[in-house]
Amino acid sequence: MKLATFKKKGYDAPTTGAFLENLYIDLPALTNGEVPSSMLDFLWAGDATMRKARSALEGLPAELEKGSPDALKTSSGKRYAYRPDEIELMAPVPRPGKIIHTACNFPAHLKELATWSEPEWKSHDWKTFSFEHPTGFLQAPSSISASGAKVPVPHFTKQLDYEVEVATIIGKEAFRVSAEDALDYVAGFAVFNDLSARDIQAREHSNRVIYLGKSFNGSCPLGPYLVTKDEIADPVNLSMKLFVNGELRQDSNTSQMQYKFAEMVSWWSNTTLEPGDVITSGSPPGVAAGMKNPRWLQSGDVVEGVVEGLGTLTTHIVK
Numbered sequence: 556m557k558l559a560t561f562k563k564k565g566y567d568a569p570t571t572g573a574f575l576e577n578l579y580i581d582l583p584a585l586t587n588g589e590v591p592s593s594m595l596d597f598l599w600a601g602d603a604t605m606r607k608a609r610s611a612l613e614g615l616p617a618e619l620e621k622g623s624p625d626a627l628k629t630s631s632g633k634r635y636a637y638r639p640d641e642i643e644l645m646a647p648v649p650r651p652g653k654i655i656h657t658a659c660n661f662p663a664h665l666k667e668l669a670t671w672s673e674p675e676w677k678s679h680d681w682k683t684f685s686f687e688h689p690t691g692f693l694q695a696p697s698s699i700s701a702s703g704a705k706v707p708v709p710h711f712t713k714q715l716d717y718e719v720e721v722a723t724i725i726g727k728e729a730f731r732v733s734a735e736d737a738l739d740y741v742a743g744f745a746v747f748n749d750l751s752a753r754d755i756q757a758r759e760h761s762n763r764v765i766y767l768g769k770s771f772n773g774s775c776p777l778g779p780y781l782v783t784k785d786e787i788a789d790p791v792n793l794s795m796k797l798f799v800n801g802e803l804r805q806d807s808n809t810s811q812m813q814y815k816f817a818e819m820v821s822w823w824s825n826t827t828l829e830p831g832d833v834i835t836s837g838s839p840p841g842v843a844a845g846m847k848n849p850r851w852l853q854s855g856d857v858v859e860g861v862v863e864g865l866g867t868l869t870t871h872i873v874k
Contacts, residue, residue: 563641719797738817
């Protein structure tokens with residue numbers, strides 16, 4: 556399934572949905588309220604609710620071919636199908652409990668960061684980065700933004716950068732789980748873009764901390780949907796690309812990760828992981844900071860993160 560969170564135009568309340576046959580399906584309406592309207596509640600409800608959603612969707616393709624979406628209703632008269640222009644797409648998990656960012660998980664990305672000449676950046680000895688286990692940091696849940704969102708360039712940075720990543724979204728409470736069992740606790744995956752204020756990040760790194768350089772309004776685009784793990788045959792062999800105004804900037808594959816998804820989930824489960832929590836994969840090379848003459852993001856740029864099987868995450872950079 557491709558699970559989504561969206562608002563029907565004219566309504567303030569978001570709903571849990573699915574993307575099917577180029578339409579957005581209102582799952583609470585389709586199931587007469589058996590599926591919660593909040594994605595977090597949906598994930599916390601566990602496998603039984605996931606099965607209800609999947610069962611409700613199984614017979615729909617034929618129904619969707621019969622007529623206009625506004626004519627498709629349940630036996631109780633509730634409309635359940637909407638065209639993309641009839642909804643406002645939100646991040647699949649609009650407010651996760653926590654975002655755990657796995658740092659420098661692509662060795663080639665670490666190598667390019669070590670070449671950046673900014674003095675404050677150089678003060679952090681990137682060549683001594685340890686790979687004894689995954690390392691990372693927390694990002695603010697309020698930094699999440701949806702595919703299609705407009706993200707302003709923060710007033711405090713002159714060096715806005717991008718990083719295409721894969722988000723692992725937790726589906727079950729997990730504490731100290733093994734790598735062998737780790738994916739049993741995963742609901743699915745989504746595209747993630749780690750927008751970064753590099754000048755702020757460099758100053759923070761020089762003081763051995765990190766926060767605002769990675770956690771500002773809209774800095775964590777997530778979406779366009781949560782693709783359940785059963786739809787991804789081999790998550791460690793997915794092409795990852797990022798485009799800026801149609802120009803390919805990043806081109807890699809999840810096979811290049813130092814730590815694979817199961818290893819990351821296992822390690823980060825040393826603190827309790829909860830449904831809806833997001834673990835990022837880290838970025839492949841190709842970021843602006845790794846260029847000899849960096850081309851930072853600016854107002855008017857359109858950034859597209861594309862991950863095989865997970866869709867396209869689009870972000871509009873504005874003033």
